[in-house]
Amino acid sequence: MSQIKVMLIDDELEFTSIFSERLILRNFDVIAVNKVEDAFTKLRETLPDVILLDLKMPGMNGIEMLKIMRRFDPTIEIIIITGHALGLDKEEAVSMGAFDRLLKPLDINEVIKTIEQAYKKKNLEQRFLKNNTL
Amino acid sequence: MNITDNKTTQMTGLEYYRLFIKKMVILLVIFSLVPLLLINTVLRHYFLSSYSDKVMEHMTELIQKHKQNIDNFLQERLNNIRVLASSNSMEQLTNEDFLKKNLDILQKEYDNAFVDLGIVDINGIQIAYAGKYKLVSANYKDSTWFNQALKSKYYISDVFLGLRGQPHFIVAVKKQWNNKDYIIRATIDFNTFNSMVEKIRIGATGFAFIVNKTGQLQTRNMYNLQTINGTSVLDFLNKIDLQKEDVHAVQNLQYRGKEFIFFIVSLKEGQWRLIFQQEQGDAFSELYKARQMGIIILLCGSIGVILIYYLMSRKMIRFIELSEQQREKMNEQLIESGKLASIGELAAGIAHEINNPVAIMVEEAGWIQDLLKEEDFKDSENVQEFSRSLLQIKLQGMRCKDITFKLLSFARKTDPRAVKTQINDLIEEIVKLSKQRAKYSHIEIKTEFEQDLPELMASPSELQQVFLNLFNNAIDAIGTANDEGMVSIVTKRTGDTVLISFSDNGQGIPKSNIARIFDPFFTTKPIGKGTGIGLSICHGIIKKLGGDITVSSEVGIGTTFELTIPLFLEKDTETPLFKEL
Missing domain, CATH: 3.30.450.20 (PAS domain)
Incomplete structure (x- = not known):
């Protein structure tokens, strides 16, 4: 299985640096971003498979970002990560186009499982799209 | 504004009310007593004067009648003698037998009013006499009555004792005979006359x-x-x-x-x-009685009016005092709930802020764990300790997440709209959310759901709050009280209601606290640990649904909360119950 390209968006450098290291250790291709503007440029440059998006970013609401990103590329699966347990529940997040919502502090195994599920879904969708276009 | 300021203004507020009511009562008393007094005085005056006029009139009439009676009596007696004098000749009159016969007739006719009859000549010598006294030839020359009688044709004398020594008076008629004046006199019995007056x-x-x-x-x-x-x-x-x-x-x-x-x-x-x-x-005895009555009524009325106003004012002051107290209590509650709201906001803020650093901590610990696996530390004697320690950091980090989640359940805005809600799913969700916490506390969760439980019309978020509260309370109650903690949740349908019970085998609730357990701000938890609002909110929500919440508990054994919620409050809602039927 090829490396899954994961983009980690969170305003806290301490979090992104360490968490990306841990993901890299688990054989993921990780692009860590700390700013909203960087997020969009990097998205265009790298075209990740799965995005881990913090809900509370300075400058732009996570939900707003989610919508923009989904519009840019609907095949990219986005997993929302948040510290605010009741700010947004799973169903709401899914209904807004996210693949899932995970609560901080994260359980790395749960995160990996979710990323893999999201990737699988993405691949299935892409294959389906390809078959349809052919 | 500080508390003392607040108190003094409230005190003066109450005093102001007291003064105000006092003034009002005085005014009311004056305004009700003045007309009462005026009416009483005016009516009394008119009544008294007209009544006394009536009495006087009546008396005057009576006296007039009596005067006429007496006058008539005198006039008639005089007339008797006049008739006697004019209808008989002097020869007859001076005949004593004749006189006696006439006296008898007069006495019989007029009830012994006449005592005797006599004829007196001009010289005052009684020449003829009939009666019980021996007064023939008695000399009346110096008697007042005789001299007076000579002066006029008829005469009635005053009462006097006379020769006989008995009170009597004389009726006299002057008659001429042979150019000489004679007096024909009769004595009227004093007693007969007197009794007329005495009557x-x-x-x-x-x-x-x-x-x-x-x-x-x-x-x-x-x-x-x-x-x-x-x-x-x-x-x-x-x-x-x-x-x-x-x-x-x-x-x-x-x-x-x-x-x-x-x-x-x-x-x-x-x-x-x-x-x-x-x-x-x-x-005027009747009049005086009426006057007295008026005064008594006036007095009673005034006392009644004053008493009623006094009692009324006391009641009003009581009422104001009570409402003032209630207001104070409500203010306190408002401050409490205000505090609570800010606590909620604070909690929401903290929850987010805390979870981010905790996430970093957990990741850092995870990173060390990763590194421990990568490098060859297996020989190190402390490697097991490191692993245990790192696992603990991770576990405690997760615990922080649960605590913030619980904290947020109060701050969360609930959606009160009622929709069809499946109770079992709702409880399942709560159990899932709280599983972690239960696991930390070594508490087993047992659920016993009745399958095919009909849906309820209720707000899921409100019910969620209720269940979460009860569940958290159960876990808190077990705490350290029981090493083999167990929370069991049962849903059951009984007739038209759904019964949900949350049982724990925790420390139980003392009897003295049971009655107050649903009161707002009642808590037995240490300061800062409990708000005392949880169960009160539960109570409110369940009551709103038309249901009931009861508690049974035994210290040392456990507590059971039982909720009963009626099915299908809305008639027009198509419901599984009707389908079943």
Whole structure:
């Protein structure tokens, strides 16, 4: 299985640096971003498979970002990560186009499982799209 | 504003009300008593004057009647003698047998009013006599009555003792015979006449008497008449000028320590006076009774009015005091809930802020764990300790997440809209959310759901809050009380209601606290640990659904909360129940 390209968006450098290291250790291709503007440029440059998006970013609401990103590329699966347990529940997040919502502090195994599920879904969708276009 | 300021303003507020009510009561008393007094006074005045006029009129009439009676009596007796004198010749009259016969007739006819008959010549010698006294040839030459009788055609004398030594008076008629004047006289029995006057009795103290021009009594002195202002009553009364036939009334005459009323009327063409005397209190007894009654009613009315206003004002002050207290209590509650709201906001803020650093900590710990696996530390003797320690960091980090989640459950805005809600799913969700926490506390969760439980019309977020509260309470109650903690949740359908029970085998609730357990802000948890609002919110939500929440508990054994929620409050909702039926 090829490396899954994961983009980690969170305003806290301490979090992104360490968490990306841990993901890299688990054989993921990780692009860590700390700013909203960087997020969009990097998205265009790298075209990740799965995005881990913090809900509370300075400058732009996570939900707003989610919508923009989904519009840019609907095949990219986005997993929302948040510290605010009741700010947004799973169903709401899914209904807004996210693949899932995970609560901080994260359980790395749960995160990996979710990323893999999201990737699988993405691949299935892409294959389906390809078959349809052919 | 600090607390003391607040208190003093409230105190003055209450005092202000007291003063205000006092003033109002005084005003009300004045405004109700003044008309009462006015009406009473005016009515009393009119009633008294008209009634006393009536009494006086009545008395006057009565006295007038009696005067006429007496006058008639005198006139008739005189007429008897006149008839006797004119219808018989002197020869007959001077015949004693004839005289006797006539006396007999008169006595029979007029009830012994006549004592005797006699004929007196011009020299005052009684030439003929019939009667029980031996008065033939008696000399009346110097008698007042004889001299008076000679002066006019008819004459009625005053009462005097005369020769016989008995009170009597004389009716005399002058007749000419052989150019000589003779007097035909008759003696009227004093007792007969006197009883006529004595019969005039009105009330308990009213009686009449007759006086002559010189103020001498003409009737029996029964009542020991005394003096007024130094002069004798009779003199005093005699001095009063009289209109010819009118009854003259003298009121409010102080005498013998009492007030008297006198009626005076002339008799016998002004020669006598008929005087009627009565104690004023007796004459106007009915009037005085009415006056007294009026005063009593006025007094009772006034006392009643004052009493009612007094009681009313006290009640009002009580009411104001109570509402003031209630207001204070509500203020306190408002402050409490305000505090609570800010606690909620704070909690929401903290929850987010805390979870981010905790996430970093957990990741850092995870990173070390990763590195420990990568490098060859297996030989190190402390590697197991490192692993345990790192796992603990991770676990505690997760615990922080649970705590913030619990904290947020109060801050969360609930959606009160009622929709079809499946209770089992809702509880399942709560259990899932709290599993972690239960695991830390070594608490087993047992659920026993009735399958195919019909849906309820309720707000899921509100119910979620209720279940979460009860669940958290159960876990708190177990705490350290039981090593083998267990929370069991049962859903059951009984008739038209759904029964949900949360049981724990925790420390239980003391009997003394059971009654207050649903009161807002009642908590047994240490300060900062519990708000005391959780169960009160649960109670409110369940009551709103038309259901009930009860608690049964035994200290040391456990507690069970039972919720009953009625199914299908809305009739138009198509429900599984109806499908089943």
